[in-house]
Amino acid sequence: MIYPNDNSILGRILIVDDCLDNLNFLAEMLKSYGYLTIKAENAEIARIKTESEHPDLILLDIVMPGMDGYEFCKTLKYNPNNSDIPIIFMSALDELFDKIKAFKVGGVDYIPKPFQVEEVVARVENQLALKHQKIQLTQEIERRQHVEEILCESRGLLASVLNSSPDGIAAFKAVRDQTGKIASFRCVVANPRVAQLISQPPNSLVGQRVLKSMIDQLDNTLFEQLVRVVETGETLNQEFYFDIHHTQHWYQITAVKNGEGFAVTIRDVSERKEWEMLLNQTSQNLYQQAISDSLTNIGNRRAFDHYLEQEWHRAKREKLVLSLILADVDYFKDYNDHYGHQAGDECLRQIAQAIHDAVKRPGDFVARYGGEEFAVILPNTDIEGAKLVAELIHSQIHQLQLSHAQSTVCPYITLSLGVSACVPQPEDSFKMLIARADGALYQAKEQGRDRIVEG
Numbered sequence: 001m002i003y004p005n006d007n008s009i010l011g012r013i014l015i016v017d018d019c020l021d022n023l024n025f026l027a028e029m030l031k032s033y034g035y036l037t038i039k040a041e042n043a044e045i046a047r048i049k050t051e052s053e054h055p056d057l058i059l060l061d062i063v064m065p066g067m068d069g070y071e072f073c074k075t076l077k078y079n080p081n082n083s084d085i086p087i088i089f090m091s092a093l094d095e096l097f098d099k100i101k102a103f104k105v106g107g108v109d110y111i112p113k114p115f116q117v118e119e120v121v122a123r124v125e126n127q128l129a130l131k132h133q134k135i136q137l138t139q140e141i142e143r144r145q146h147v148e149e150i151l152c153e154s155r156g157l158l159a160s161v162l163n164s165s166p167d168g169i170a171a172f173k174a175v176r177d178q179t180g181k182i183a184s185f186r187c188v189v190a191n192p193r194v195a196q197l198i199s200q201p202p203n204s205l206v207g208q209r210v211l212k213s214m215i216d217q218l219d220n221t222l223f224e225q226l227v228r229v230v231e232t233g234e235t236l237n238q239e240f241y242f243d244i245h246h247t248q249h250w251y252q253i254t255a256v257k258n259g260e261g262f263a264v265t266i267r268d269v270s271e272r273k274e275w276e277m278l279l280n281q282t283s284q285n286l287y288q289q290a291i292s293d294s295l296t297n298i299g300n301r302r303a304f305d306h307y308l309e310q311e312w313h314r315a316k317r318e319k320l321v322l323s324l325i326l327a328d329v330d331y332f333k334d335y336n337d338h339y340g341h342q343a344g345d346e347c348l349r350q351i352a353q354a355i356h357d358a359v360k361r362p363g364d365f366v367a368r369y370g371g372e373e374f375a376v377i378l379p380n381t382d383i384e385g386a387k388l389v390a391e392l393i394h395s396q397i398h399q400l401q402l403s404h405a406q407s408t409v410c411p412y413i414t415l416s417l418g419v420s421a422c423v424p425q426p427e428d429s430f431k432m433l434i435a436r437a438d439g440a441l442y443q444a445k446e447q448g449r450d451r452i453v454e455g
């Protein structure tokens with residue numbers, strides 16, 4: 001029904017009758033029942049008012065001068081704008097009324113004259129209710145058609161996304177045992193990529209149960225992690241290394257809880273992973289190069305500075321003793337002059353190896369401090385412990401028996417060593433530890449070389 005201006009109006013009724021008494025009676029009567037009434041004395045006026053007033057229902061007299069009721073009804077029904085307006089014919093008992101014709105031309109009901117008020121109102125109400133229901137039904141059908149179109153469209157879109165995705169996309173539903181524990185998962189949906197990833201024919205997965213033992217073959221933690229997704233709602237986002245039919249790949253798996261199961265995306269990240277590993281290896285190599293002495297392969301001066309500072313702060317914080325040994329090859333310039341630089345380099349390599357072998361604990365650190373100078377940092381080691389290490393180094397170098405014809409203290413290569421130790425105090429600097437070891441080394445040289453002096 002159309003209620004353009006006033007919601008309290010029950011409906012707009014156009015009454016068409018050449019008998020003014022009838023016209024006025026019906027108009028007043030229907031008005032008193034809450035209808036808005038429009039009057040027309042003949043078909044021509046009725047046509048104009050239909051166009052301008054858009055009635056919800058028409059009460060139409062049959063016998064009228066000019067165009068009669070049947071003809072008017074027929075012309076009205078030809079016009080699609082008006083064809084839905086229900087028309088109730090009105091006929092007097094003494095008039096010849098053709099019911100069949102009335103329904104054929106589009107009438108929906110008829111009211112005999114003289115009018116019974118209740119009957120008129122009942123028939124009007126009935127037709128308006130039917131019209132109202134028809135409108136509602138039409139709207140509902142249109143709404144459902146629209147929803148179906150959207151669903152159809154989104155199903156198509158979803159299928160196209162799933163089919164063209166380079167990632168595996170699937171959804172699984174948990175299958176529980178009698179105790180309520182998740183025993184397996186049933187595949188609800190899986191795109192072709194998932195089947196391809198596990199070397200299965202397309203569309204072979206939907207409806208299949210995936211058992212714990214099958215998932216364990218890929219990764220023995222994965223099943224429990226997927227159970228946790230369903231039980232706790234926590235998202236799983238992790239990289240896994242799978243060996244499927246002798247093909248090894250890295251996969252990024254993201255599983256999100258979805259009702260009584262989970263939705264999962266599986267992305268092959270092998271290429272990225274290979275680059276990452278290569279980058280890590282390269283970084284590791286570069287780092288090693290940056291902290292190693294290229295000749296002797298032990299720590300270089302930069303690594304020594306960094307490590308000593310770090311251990312100094314640790315010792316200060318934890319009030320621990322820290323020791324340092326500085327060692328210098330005796331008469332090394334003469335060795336180089338006599339045997340040549342290549343022999344000199346080989347000699348340094350062997351000394352470095354011997355010192356490295358003499359220093360046993362993982363926290364101890366050996367570095368090439370300068371040309372023919374070496375340093376050993378000994379965390380949590382007192383002066384007595386440091387002297388023992390220095391003695392071991394000293395004797396190992398002796399045991400190498402590297403000939404040194406130019407040495408005035410021994411026919412073989414020897415070392416002079418300075419040892420210092422301290423528990424760093426808040427105001428101290430690690431340079432103090434170096435200065436004391438250096439001073440002791442100087443003393444060892446002064447006292448005749450090939451010896452250990454404590455600073």
Ligand SMILES: [Mg+2]
Binds near residue numbers: 017019061
């Ligand atoms: Mg008449």
